[in-house]
Amino acid sequence: MSEEKYIPNSKIGQWFDSRLPLLTLSAHLREYPTPRNLNYWWTFGGILTFFLITQIVTGVILAMYYVAHSDLAFESIEHIMRDINYGWLIRYVHANGSSMFFLAVYIHIFRTLYYGSYKSPREVIWITGLIIYLFMMVTAFTGYVLPWGQMSFWAATVITNLFSAIPLIGENITEWLWGGYSVGNPTLNRFYSLHYLFPFLIFGLVILHIWALHVPGNNNPVGIDVKKNNNETVSFHPFIVMKDLFALLVFLIIFFIFVFFAPNVLGHPDNYIVANPLVTPSHIVPEWYLLPFYAILRAIPSKLGGVIFMFASIFILMLLPWLDTSKVRSATFRPLYKKFFWILVVTVILLGYLGAKPPEGIYLILARIATIYYFVHFLIILPLLGRYEKTSPLPLSISDPVLNKPDIVDKFKKIVGEYEGENVDSFK
Amino acid sequence: MLIRLNSFLINIIFFIFISVISNPAYSEEKNVDLLKINWSFKGLLGTFDRSSLQRGYQVYQEVCSACHSIQYLSYRNLSEKGGPEFSEEEAKAIAAQFEVLDGPNSEGEMFTRSGRLSDKFVKPFPNVEAATAANGGAYPPDMSVLAKARKGGADYIYSLLLGYEDAPAGYELDDGVYYNKYMTGQKIKMLKPLSDGAVEYSDGTQATEAQMAKDVATFLTWAAEPHLEVRHKTGVRAILYLIVLIILVYFSMKKVWSRVDSKDDLEQQEDTFDKVEKWTTQYEGDDPKSFK
Ligand code: HEM
Numbered sequence: 109m110s111e112e113k114y115i116p117n118s119k120i121g122q123w124f125d126s127r128l129p130l131l132t133l134s135a136h137l138r139e140y141p142t143p144r145n146l147n148y149w150w151t152f153g154g155i156l157t158f159f160l161i162t163q164i165v166t167g168v169i170l171a172m173y174y175v176a177h178s179d180l181a182f183e184s185i186e187h188i189m190r191d192i193n194y195g196w197l198i199r200y201v202h203a204n205g206s207s208m209f210f211l212a213v214y215i216h217i218f219r220t221l222y223y224g225s226y227k228s229p230r231e232v233i234w235i236t237g238l239i240i241y242l243f244m245m246v247t248a249f250t251g252y253v254l255p256w257g258q259m260s261f262w263a264a265t266v267i268t269n270l271f272s273a274i275p276l277i278g279e280n281i282t283e284w285l286w287g288g289y290s291v292g293n294p295t296l297n298r299f300y301s302l303h304y305l306f307p308f309l310i311f312g313l314v315i316l317h318i319w320a321l322h323v324p325g326n327n328n329p330v331g332i333d334v335k336k337n338n339n340e341t342v343s344f345h346p347f348i349v350m351k352d353l354f355a356l357l358v359f360l361i362i363f364f365i366f367v368f369f370a371p372n373v374l375g376h377p378d379n380y381i382v383a384n385p386l387v388t389p390s391h392i393v394p395e396w397y398l399l400p401f402y403a404i405l406r407a408i409p410s411k412l413g414g415v416i417f418m419f420a421s422i423f424i425l426m427l428l429p430w431l432d433t434s435k436v437r438s439a440t441f442r443p444l445y446k447k448f449f450w451i452l453v454v455t456v457i458l459l460g461y462l463g464a465k466p467p468e469g470i471y472l473i474l475a476r477i478a479t480i481y482y483f484v485h486f487l488i489i490l491p492l493l494g495r496y497e498k499t500s501p502l503p504l505s506i507s508d509p510v511l512n513k514p515d516i517v518d519k520f521k522k523i524v525g526e527y528e529g530e531n532v533d534s535f536k
Numbered sequence: 537m538l539i540r541l542n543s544f545l546i547n548i549i550f551f552i553f554i555s556v557i558s559n560p561a562y563s564e565e566k567n568v569d570l571l572k573i574n575w576s577f578k579g580l581l582g583t584f585d586r587s588s589l590q591r592g593y594q595v596y597q598e599v600c601s602a603c604h605s606i607q608y609l610s611y612r613n614l615s616e617k618g619g620p621e622f623s624e625e626e627a628k629a630i631a632a633q634f635e636v637l638d639g640p641n642s643e644g645e646m647f648t649r650s651g652r653l654s655d656k657f658v659k660p661f662p663n664v665e666a667a668t669a670a671n672g673g674a675y676p677p678d679m680s681v682l683a684k685a686r687k688g689g690a691d692y693i694y695s696l697l698l699g700y701e702d703a704p705a706g707y708e709l710d711d712g713v714y715y716n717k718y719m720t721g722q723k724i725k726m727l728k729p730l731s732d733g734a735v736e737y738s739d740g741t742q743a744t745e746a747q748m749a750k751d752v753a754t755f756l757t758w759a760a761e762p763h764l765e766v767r768h769k770t771g772v773r774a775i776l777y778l779i780v781l782i783i784l785v786y787f788s789m790k791k792v793w794s795r796v797d798s799k800d801d802l803e804q805q806e807d808t809f810d811k812v813e814k815w816t817t818q819y820e821g822d823d824p825k826s827f828k
Contacts, residue, residue: 144796186608186680189763196763197770342796350789357782361775368771369580372684380685380760381677390720 136322141341142348143328145506149219150326151355152212158356159209160314164307166202174254176300178293181256182382200371206248207374208363210397213241222449224437225327231429233324236317238425243310245398250303252395256296257379262392264291264299270405273412290385330506331438340506391466399463400456404482406467407475417479424486431486433494441500445493452485568717570688571695573750577757580772583765584758589620591737592755595748598735600679603671603726605659608680609759612653618765619758627653634658672712674725683753683760690753692718697749700728 114135116125125131173192175184188195217237220226226234249267253260268285272278287294325336334340342348366374374396378389394402401418408414424431439446459478465471576585593614596606611631614622622630631651636658639646651658661667668675677685686692695718703715709723716724730748737743758764 183608190608190613196767200767339796346792347796350785350792354782354785354789357778357785361778361782364771364775364778368767368774371767377685377687380681 138343138345140322140344141325141334141336142344143326143334143506144340144342144347145328145330146326146348146351147329148351148355149215149222150328151352152216152219154352155212155356155359156209156216157314159205159212160307160310162205163202163209164311166198166205167304167307169198170202171304174300176254176297178256178296178383181254181296185255197367200367204363204366204371204374206251207366207395207397208359209244210248212359213244214397217241218453221452222439222446223327223329224331224432224434224439226429227432227437228429229324230321230327233317233320234429235426236313236320238422240310240313240317242422243306243313247303247306247310248395248397250299250306253296253299254303255379256383258381258383258387258389259376259379259392261291261383261385262389263394264295266392267394268295270411270415273415275412327437328506329438329440330503331436331441332502332506334506393464396460396464399461400459401463403459403463403475404479406463407472407479417483421479421482424483428486428490432490434497434499436499436502441502442493442497443500444497448485448489448493452482455481455485568699570691570718571698572691573694575690575754575757577690577754577764580768582768584618584754586621587739587741588751588754589758590622591739591741591748592751592753592758593620593622594737595730595735595752596679596755599729599748600752601657602660603667603676604679605661605667606657606679606759607659609657609762610653611651611655611657613762615653616762619762620755624653631655672725676726679756679759681760683757685760689760690757693753693756694749696724697730697752698746 114132116122116131121131170188173184173188173195175181185199188199190196192198220234220237249263253264268282268291271285272282274281283289285295285298286292287298325334325341328334376393393399401421404421405414405418408417434442434445436442439449455478459475459482462471462475462478467475576582576588596604611627614620614630615624615627631653634651634655635648636651636655637646638649641647661670664675683689683693688695696716699716699718701715701717703709703722707715709715712727713723713725714727715722730745732745733743734745734748735743741747761767
């Protein structure tokens with residue numbers, strides 16, 4: 109996107125770059141013009157990239173010692189925790205890293221919702237992002253099964269059983285997923301295989317995601333297009349790199365607190381009990397980041413209905429760019445949307461809370477209301493807002509938001525205009 | 537301003553969110569509040585109390601190991617740093633007390649020999665079924681990670697050991713089932729394992745029930761998390777290092793950005809002046825009078 113064509117300095121560089129333009133790519137990444145008014149909610153893309161790489165690196169190391177067999181998996185993890193040098197560190201980083209990854213992705217997604225970054229021309233960035241998110245859930249779920257503790261086993265049982273709700277072929281699909289007549293060693297093996305595969309699919313998708321980002325460029329907190337190549341943008345390196353790095357380091361503090369001082373609070377104690385098909389835990393709960401979907405699943409009275417609504421809750425997001433018909437991107441200039449945005453945030457957190465509670469009494473009622481509201485937000489409120497909301501006036505450019513200092517040049521122009529009007533001839 | 541307010545709100549939501557996910561959500565069975573102790577291993581720099589660990593090992597060995605295994609601990613762990621830190625000789629002597637099944641030898645026979653440092657803790661029963669059968673149909677869980685497998689960890693084990701009581705009047709208890717107020721459902725199939733003086737401590741500590749419970753809970757916490765001390769130490773170091781790095785990066789970031797921030801303000805001002813100047817000179821040059 110840089111205006112002049114990049115030419116490497118050295119001869120070798122030129123030779124290589126004309127055959128495989130990696131240097132041009134790197135120059136493009138360094139110079140990539142980024143709006144200068146991005147706030148810290150924009151640093152989570154970089155944080156996500158860091159965590160993806162962290163998961164892959166620690167995961168590959170764990171895979172050197174992990175044994176994917178239902179009789180040995182639990183023991184092999186204890187071996188890693190006890191006998192491998194810094195094995196405990198690798199494992200705790202990997203386990204808590206996935207929680208941080210999801211925390212970051214949720215912030216990243218809600219950032220997108222707030223600033224309307226999913227709108228034209230960024231629909232494809234949004235959709236690749238959602239596919240990444242779906243793949244992250246597959247990866248996290250298959251990963252959770254690997255230690256072969258009680259929650260691993262029973263979460264796998266509950267989730268794979270969902271497919272049996274599909275009419276006619278459901279039972280067959282479930283058995284096909286299991287590789288047998290119940291969750292067992294074959295299930296563990298195929299989950300391991302998938303758990304190794306998916307992060308690399310995600311990696312590929314992230315490349316597409318960023319590629320798609322670099323076509324229109326970043327959105328920004330004001331939500332209007334920036335004019336490239338003037339003082340409204342800065343080059344990615346060093347400005348954004350430094351800012352992302354700073355934000356990442358601050359985020360790492362939270363991460364380190366979990367890894368070193370509370371490595372097990374985000375997990376479930378039952379997963380330190382080896383899987384036992386004969387003993388059902390009193391409450392089967394997924395990891396925290398999947399709880400909202402679990403709540404939706406159980407809020408619907410029929411199994412098939414629950415499954416449909418659960419998947420619909422994600423796929424509806426794919427349609428978001430077309431459901432939200434407002435032309436204004438940033439919530440800053442959409443007084444009503446802003447309120448509904450926060451209600452949605454609260455609804456999703458409430459769903460997460462309810463996902464951890466037994467589906468009975470007040471919990472079930474609340475879960476149903478929250479589920480209905482979730483869909484109402486996207487299917488009814490957003491289209492109506494697009495039509496009826498009165499948005500505040502947009503600034504002319506990101507550097508002189510109307511909210512900010514009055515525009516001197518404009519004022520002066522006006523004065524000049526008055527003279528012009530009065531005595532046009534005297535100027536020529 | 538609005539954006540500030542929103543980040544503030546998001547922070548609040550974030551913290552509510554963290555507190556929601558990190559504790560009450562998973563705890564369904566509401567048990568009686570656990571007895572709480574000031575464990576030496578809690579906190580940022582928490583370390584184990586060595587002598588408590590050694591006494592805890594004694595309690596485990598003399599009482600609990602009749603029924604409970606610790607299959608993932610090896611005798612060498614007893615002399616490793618961050619654990620009970622018996623001397624290597626002591627650990628060897630401990631290992632040597634046990635008969636270990638080994639083999640097959642060159643004749644294809646299994647044989648027993650005395651334990652070595654590299655051996656895993658010898659189990660009281662050959663398998664889960666044997667352990668269950670010998671304990672009236674209840675499996676005494678392996679203790680390798682027991683402290684992590686129960687909500688409340690050390691507090692829970694401590695409370696459970698002190699939680700035996702006479703069942704309330706009219707409470708039905710089958711044979712071999714005992715009333716314990718901290719157990720799920722208040723029914724446990726483990727006979728009260730500790731009573732005052734159940735072991736004799738060589739360091740002169742009074743072997744009261746509470747003391748033994750505390751020692752064995754400490755030992756089991758270490759057994760479940762043998763690298764806890766290194767973890768704490770590494771954590772404090774890593775975070776201090778991170779803070780220094782954050783400060784450095786913060787100032788470099790400010791420096792880098794000052795290039796655009798100040799340049800920009802200046803540029804904008806200059807821009808404005810330029811324009812103003814241009815217009816004024818236009819007027820002035822052409823017809824200065826038209827201004828008055
Ligand atoms: C592995 C997970 C992901 C990685 C590594 C990643 C990475 C990035 C990066 C580096 C950026 C540019 C910086 C930024 O705006 O923060 C970005 C932008 C974006 N991401 Fe993601 N992302 C991930 C997942 C997602 C998901 C799950 C979604 C939405 C469902 C999403 C939606 C977007 C959108 C719409 C943008 C453009 C925002 C803008 O205009 O700046 N991303 N992503």
